[in-house]
Amino acid sequence: MxxxxxxxxxxxxxxxxxxxxxxxxxxxxxxxxxxxxxxxxxxxxxxxxxxxxxxxxxxxxxxxxxxxxxxxxxxxxxxxxxxxxxxxxxxxxxxxxxxxxxxxxxxxxxxxxxxxxxxxxxxxxxxxxxxxxxxxxxxxxxxxxxxxxSSYYDQIRAAVSMLAEQNDAKEVCAMYIPSDFGLEVHEGAKDQAEKLGLTYAAETTHKPDEQDFVGSIQKLREAGCDIVATGLGVRQTIVAYGTAKKLGWTDVAFVGSSAGMNTAVAKVPEGVTEGYYAAAGWSDFENRxxxxxxxxxxxxxxxxxxxxxxxxxxxxxxxxxxxxxxxxxxxxxxxxxxxxxxxxxxxxxxxxxxxxxxxxPDHQGGNLIVISKIEGGKWVEVGRLDESEVK
Missing domain, CATH: 3.40.50.2300 (Response regulator)
Structure with missing residues (x-):
């Protein structure tokens, strides 16, 4: 038993x-x-x-x-x-x-x-x-x-190329958090400027909780920046761009990567962010x-x-x-x-x-780069290309 x-x-x-x-x-x-x-x-x-x-x-x-x-x-x-x-x-x-x-x-x-x-x-x-x-x-x-x-790096490169041609830009700059994220935005802007024969004129770096951008905007303006690539937090992006407008600096294009393309950025009251650009791997839903x-x-x-x-x-x-x-x-x-x-x-x-x-096998879902601009409180698509087409 x-x-x-x-x-x-x-x-x-x-x-x-x-x-x-x-x-x-x-x-x-x-x-x-x-x-x-x-x-x-x-x-x-x-x-x-x-x-x-x-x-x-x-x-x-x-x-x-x-x-x-x-x-x-x-x-x-x-x-x-x-x-x-x-x-x-x-x-x-x-x-x-x-x-x-x-x-x-x-x-x-x-x-x-x-x-x-x-x-x-x-x-x-x-x-x-x-x-x-x-x-x-x-x-x-x-x-x-x-x-x-698509990557931050290629998104910024594509945006710099489009804006340089569109605005006859000569001076490219960047403002970013000096983390792995921000550095990729900085590298994309600098590398593409050099590739296009433009001048990488100036940059400013910021802490993740920084909210006062007056000095930085003045520095970039004095450097003659035509394009400013941003690698900042969501609220920082809004404040930095709004500061430039308050100081009367409007003959410049500010552009972010997909980290800057957010509904919250587009919907700021009183049109604070009107005119801001972002390059992302998707198209905003609102116009569709x-x-x-x-x-x-x-x-x-x-x-x-x-x-x-x-x-x-x-x-x-x-x-x-x-x-x-x-x-x-x-x-x-x-x-x-x-x-x-x-x-x-x-x-x-x-x-x-x-x-x-x-x-x-390459484990990347999408290769699209969509460049959009805030108009009327919405992200409006102004350009689109495959990541492999970035020159």
Whole structure:
């Protein structure tokens, strides 16, 4: 009798072990897939993150309501680093090692993502559509890295080229936060100026919480800048551009990368930001509400959250849709490798962002660069080209 009981216990343990082995992939069980996000919900780029999380969660909720993906519901775990790198590292440790996330989306900030890469790679946690367009997001081993759109560097290069030709500009300048993010904006402006035979005349650097730009604007004006590339926070972008206007400096073009193209920048009262340019990897939704798919999406977001849709929601939707399609393509046996295969198969036209998405082996979803200008409180498209066409 004792031998029978022992054999039964061993058989049960073996069966449990086999069941556990079948779902040994971190963040994946029979019923659930855990996705993490480590972003800025309270700092200088919260305008790019809060709505993104809401839009992503909304899409995941819709998927879950229909039974999930291969019988598994998606659970999104979100942490706020407030644009502080030490806090971001702490959050990455929690999400990866405690919450045991399978993959991550919408991690905001260039230095923040860079700090998290070693932790993510050690556990084969994919980093999908981070809220940064820095080139570093696809440097080194890209096995678990996937970016949504074109890079800051190429966006700024494209914008400088267009504005230089359009305005017969001779002097290019930059004002930026001297982080990995800001440095890429600076490099794009400087490199393109030199390539076009223009003068890179001056630059100013700023702390993330700086709000007084009078001295910096005066310095750039005295340097004779015709184009000023900005790599600043959302509110900083508004204040810096508004300061230039107050000082009467209007014969200059200010242009940001995708980090400057936000609904909050366009909607500043009294037309403070009218005339500001930005180059991004997507097209603003507002002038495309005659598209039935875009209109339905915007109305659904408004109904779900009681607030108008904005730039952040566009990015959140795009990231979540890519993850959902990759999970579906990965099949019931979900592993880091099957997810990679799934991500590399994701290919579709994203009507919300108006860009063709194809992750493929290079792991970059979109290659579009859209240059827009604020007119009448809206982002109006004034130029568009493929990233490979930047000269």
């Amino acid at each position: 004792k031998n029978i009981v022992t054999k039964s216990i061993l058989a049960a343990a073996f069966a449990m072990g086999m069941a556990s082995a079948a779902h040994a992939t971190q963040g994946v069980s029979d019923t659930e897939i855990v996705i993490g996000s480590n972003g800025d919900l309270s700092g200088i780029f919260a305008a790019f993150n809060v709505g993104a999380i809401k839009a992503a969660q909304q899409l995941f909720d819709e998927v879950n309501a229909k039974g999930g993906i291969h019988g598994r519901k998606i659970r999104l775990v979100v942490e706020d680093h407030g644009y502080q790198v030490p806090k971001a590292v702490q959050n990455f440790n929690k999400l990866i090692n405690s919450d045991q996330v399978f993959a991550m989306i919408l991690n905001l900030g260039t230095p923040h993502n860079l700090a998290g890469f070693p932790l993510m790679e050690a556990k084969q946690v994919a980093n999908v559509s981070p809220l940064t367009a820095a080139r570093q997001m696809l440097e080194g081993d890209i096995s678990y890295k996937y970016t949504g759109f 509400l005659d598209n039935p798919e875009v209109k339905a999406w915007a109305e659904a977001y408004q109904a779900a959250h009681g607030e108008p849709v904005g730039t952040a929601a566009q990015l959140g939707y795009g990231a979540a849709r890519a993850v959902v399609q990759a999970l579906e393509a990965a099949g019931p046996d979900l592993t880091a490798e099957s997810f990679r295969t799934g991500m590399e198969s994701v290919k579709y036209h994203d009507a919300i962002n108006d860009v063709d998405i194809d992750y493929g």
